[in-house]
Amino acid sequence: MLHAVLINGSFQDSVTLMLVSRDLSALPQVNRVSVMMGTPANKDVFRETGMWHAALAAATPNDLCIVVDSENGDPQVAGAMAEQVKSRLAELARGGRKAAYPLARSWRRARELLPSANIALISLAGHYVYEPARQALSDGCHVMIFSDNVSLEHELALKTLARDKGLLMMGPDCGTAIINKAPLAFANRIPAGAIAVVGASGTGLQEVTSQIARLGGGITHAIGLGGRDLSERIGGISALTALDMVARDAASRVITFVSKPPAAAVKERILKALNDIGKPVVALFVGERVVQRNVGNVHFTQTLDETAALAVELACIDAHLATLPSVANTRICGLYCGGTLAAEAAFLLAEHLGVKADAAHVDGFMLHEGGHRIIDLGDDRYTRGRPHPMIDPAARNEMIARLAEDPAVGVLLLDIVLGYGGHADPAGEVAKAVAELRAARGEQAPIVVIATLTGTADDPQDRAGQASKLEEAGILIAESVRSALLLAGRAIAAPAARAGAPSALLSSAPAIINIGLRGFADDLLANGVSVVHEQWEPAASGNARMASLLAQLN
């Protein structure tokens, strides 16, 4: 079926139109597309090629004629094709540039040269920053301001505008950011990974991201905020926007937040935002003593390296958990042979749950809260008339078996203690018990089993052999009780569900308009990022009267 559209008064040369016809004919939704100017000769060609449509009769040599042959009877096919023709012509008119990045003298031209631009990177002298930043935000671009010496009033006005438009403003005085591998200003080459870093601290971001890379981790994005974002006056506007964006970014599985201690009122807001993210968060307020290390999904650290290490560990846990059946919203049960291991587990779980560990230790319960329990099987109650569970695993095996009747428990924590005097094959015993438990519970009630392995390679039980028995039994081995509890805590956490579409900034390839230091554009180009450099000058060369008139003459 043939459809036709005329675009009046739009002259194009025949070579251009042949290119467009060829490209559009290759589209799957059409058999053939023919685009020509409506000259008498071309009209004959339409007739001779079986592409004549009655609408062409009215075409003049100045009219662009589009005839579409498609199985689709819907006349909108032609309209859609006309839009394709227009955008293709616009693309051809722009021309491609491969050698280096283009230069522009105005924001408008920069946008023309890079229509996909989504970030303006501004490094002008501070007192010039406001106008170009405002223009970029007004035009729907996110902004990073490298410059300092921007007034607090301007920062607040710009950040308010950014917030109102759903845009992110990084800076002023933001030295570092990496958005989808695009290095903005000072940045390191960091492998891709699952960690998003948000921070109001330039070198803090650089150090944390570098440590993450050194530990074998990687990042999705590193978002800088600028030193004053968390001040009382600015109120963390950009921090909240950035956290919302990374929360909605599916690729960012772990969030790291680094800043100097915020103003009290702002800190409250930030903490709430961190909690609301749902994903695991590592937060460092540099210089502030950590009192409680864990509140729900948020882990507080004391140093930059600790922050990076924990983020990498959480990212590993996240990747691991993704391979296991979900035990979200279940209870944790810890059955420990070792009293101190039990005590540490209880302390950590209590911290995670925001409760106090059990001080009385009745019946070996080191913690018993909301269905969660950590039990020391070395307690007198369990050793009365029986050997210690490190020697005879029978008592613990019985308790493991009883979990078949308790489907609310989704995570089982265990310790395997090797060494002289202990059982010859504790891992084998546990593996057997866990296999029986799983068989009894069936697939409807999965259970994640996490064990710590106390001992060395030289111990008589052979640590490596014990470890492989656990692994074969589908038991996760944690490097420490702390790791085990971290894993357990993540396993039972409700999956983060953040409403709203992912932010385009984080999910699309960045395209940058660089305003100021030329070197930043060079770096972006070297990293394969689309960039246009704008050679900025004040409007009307600083003539205030002309600038004022211009602003009003639209």
Place this chain on the structure above:
Amino acid sequence: MTLYKTLNEANAAVVAQIKLARPHLVDVKPAHECIAALREGHALLHAGPPIAWPEMTGPMQGAVLGASLFEGWAKSAAEAEALAAGGQIRFLPCHDNSAVGPMGGITSPHMPVLVVKNSVQGNVAYCNLNEGIGKVMRFGAFEGEVQTRLAWMRDVLGPVLSEALGRLAGGVDLSTLMAQAITMGDEFHQRNIAASALLLRALAPEIAGSGEGLIQQREVLSFLARTEQFFLNVAMAYCKCAMDAGATVEAGSIVTAMTRNGRDFAIRVSGLGKRWFTAPVNTPVGLFFTGYSQDDANPDIGDSAITETLGIGAAAMIAAPGVTRFVGAGGFADALEISEEMREIFIDSNPLLQIPTWDFQAACLGLDVRRVVETGITPLINTGIAHRKAGIGQVGAGTVRAPLGCFEKALEALAEQQGVTA
């Protein structure tokens, strides 16, 4: 007259009219037959905004003397000078008479003019005929061979071209010719080799078959074959015709004419009628023929900046890498930079004129006063350079910038018109 809500809307309408225009070269006729103002007494058209005899620079004064001799108003240069100084000659801007003229732009009643007619909107523009290079009237030379050539152009070239064009139904479609020529390296101000050849190609069969004698036919063909800038005057009439079509919108901030009289650079703006906004001209810089130097250069002069007004000439420098060195614009990269810079001050592009060396980007279209003031980028103009003294002629070629002042004045007028205060 349509009312537009914003300058942007008005400008879009102006640009649309310019894009619609299809100027055709339809005839060559004596100027007095086309331009009523030349029919009474002693009247001459000149380049640029209005100017009186004493203020004219050397090249224009020289051309006035040449035209007076040519018209037989005076028997000698001295007599002609007395006539001009005595107020016996009316001087009228070409632009006020649907005409344009390169350099001095002096056009007298019996000089032949190109008749360029817009087949869409119907308006007509005129331009005198290019005399070639060397000692020529437009650059201020006025004696000897200049007079001989002017007479031949009146008696032979004009009639032969008129007859040839008469045989071509509708004349020569200049849009398609220029679309081809720009792909062949012309920017239509400094370089017109391709367009001149294409025009000769279109006219040659008709000239060869004209009623004139073989000698005359041969003279005309030979003249067209060696006059590489013949098409400059055609391009100027083309641009004038297209810009006048845009000016009918009578709104907006698009520059519809840029011109210079040797003293002042002047612009007209689509929304500001026939008012001229002026500022003192700059002096072109460039390359000089052997024996001449920058010190000999006359200040900027001529209506030929109508090409840059449309978006060709220096704005399309990248189309003509062959001449960039000649006009002192450096190499290819510099030409690219110039065109990229000019792109900043034009609001649209001209789909008729695609430039291969610009990766098939179209030439600029729609010079916006606001953008010039905002960016501080003033239009660059490719230009021939006349000797500052009358009677010597062309001494070089180069580039010159339009002065910012006339754009600022136009912006003030726009603000006043729109009721905007600083």
